[in-house]
Amino acid sequence: MNIGGDDNMMPFLLAELATLENILPLYVYCLGSHEQKHLLRPEGYPAHQLFLCRNGRGIFRMANGLDMVMTPGTMLILPAGVSHEYFPVQGEDEWELGFVAFSGSAASPMLKQLGFQKPTPLTETQFNELWDKLESLWQLISLNGECGYWTASRRMYDMLLSVLEGQSDQEVKQNVNPAGQSNAALQKAVKLIHAHYNEHLHLSNLARAVGYSIQHFHRLFVGSYGISPQQYIQQIRMRRSIQLFQDNPAITIEKVAHQLGMETSYFIRIFKRTYGQTPKQFMKQYK
Known part of the structure; x- marks a missing residue:
């Protein structure tokens, strides 16, 4: 799926601002x-x-273990200094990301005022208009250099306000300050997943533990x-497998699978689907 018409x-x-x-x-x-690769x-x-996803599908992975999935028409506000990595989903279309990085004495207070002081995934109903603003900003700086930065500053401010304007009151409230019973239940569920990822965690058991129906x-x-509980569990297991291989290069694939609570052949299949290579191929770089 490609949202853009161009x-x-x-x-x-890279803006060279001098003084x-x-x-x-x-x-x-x-x-x-550009077509985004692993970073x-x-x-x-x-x-x-500010990231805009126009095509394909990718994942932003934060240091706290939270994955944020970006699909066409979605955006992500990522504050400075937040440890992260991002990469396209294997088997998907080329992941096209537009991005603009911004700074200045007013940048952090503005993000705080808008409620974007932490990594915030958003869905924009006027995505093409926002992409046009990004292209216009790029053209302005590309053609005018330092002479265009005063105008670029005003357009950057306008762009951030447009992002906020595109969110309904309900969406902003959920993304900026998630609270209440449902959020507490999800936090409890995530803690259970991290504590018991190597066991047979059934969706029905997780739902029952936090007081909700399965659906x-x-x-x-x-x-x-942005992903199902089952997918989240698999991601935890795959990240743990990488850690096990790195900490002990002599460990066997069978032992890793066992520690993750997975059958060996199934572990190999999921590992290859996730990282594009088999565990054996991955282990070669540590021997």
């Missing part, structure tokens, strides 16, 4: 769009970032995390 990419553009960094309260740090940033990024629990979980 397949042209915007090559990475304007100390003058502009909000300025563009870099921007562009690891354990120290985070020095500027705040309602599944709907709440997918709505909050």
Whole structure:
């Protein structure tokens, strides 16, 4: 699925602001769009970032273990300094991401005021209009250089307000300050998953443990995390398998599968589906 009407990419553009960094309260740090590959940033990024997904499907993985799935028409606000990595989903279409990074003395207070001071996934009903704003911003800086940065600052402010405007009151409330019984139940469920990922966790047992029906629990979980509880469990198991292989290169595939509570052949199949190679191929780089 491709939302945009134009397949042209915007090559990475790094703003060279010189002394304007100390003058502009909000300025563009870099921007562009491309077919996104795997990228690891354990120290985070020095500027705040707004990502727009126009095509394909990918995952943003935070240091706390939370995965955020991006599909066409979705966005992500990622504050500066947040450890993360992101990568396309295996077997999906090319993952096209547009992005703009911004900074300045007003950037962090503005994110806080808008309620985006933590990684925030959003769905934008006027996605194409927002993508047009990104392209217009790129053209402005590309053609005018430092002379266009005052205008770029105003457009960046307008873009952030457009993101907020595109959210309904209910969506903003859920994304900015998730609270109440449903959120507490989901947090309890996630803790149970992390504590018992290597056991046979049935959806019915998780739902019962947090006081919901299977259907309602599944709907709440997918709505909050973008994936099903079963997929979340598999992700925890796969990340744990990587850790086991790295910590002990001599460990057998069978032992890893056993520690994860998985049958060996099934573990191999899921590992390859997740990482694009078999556990045996992965282990070679540590021997």
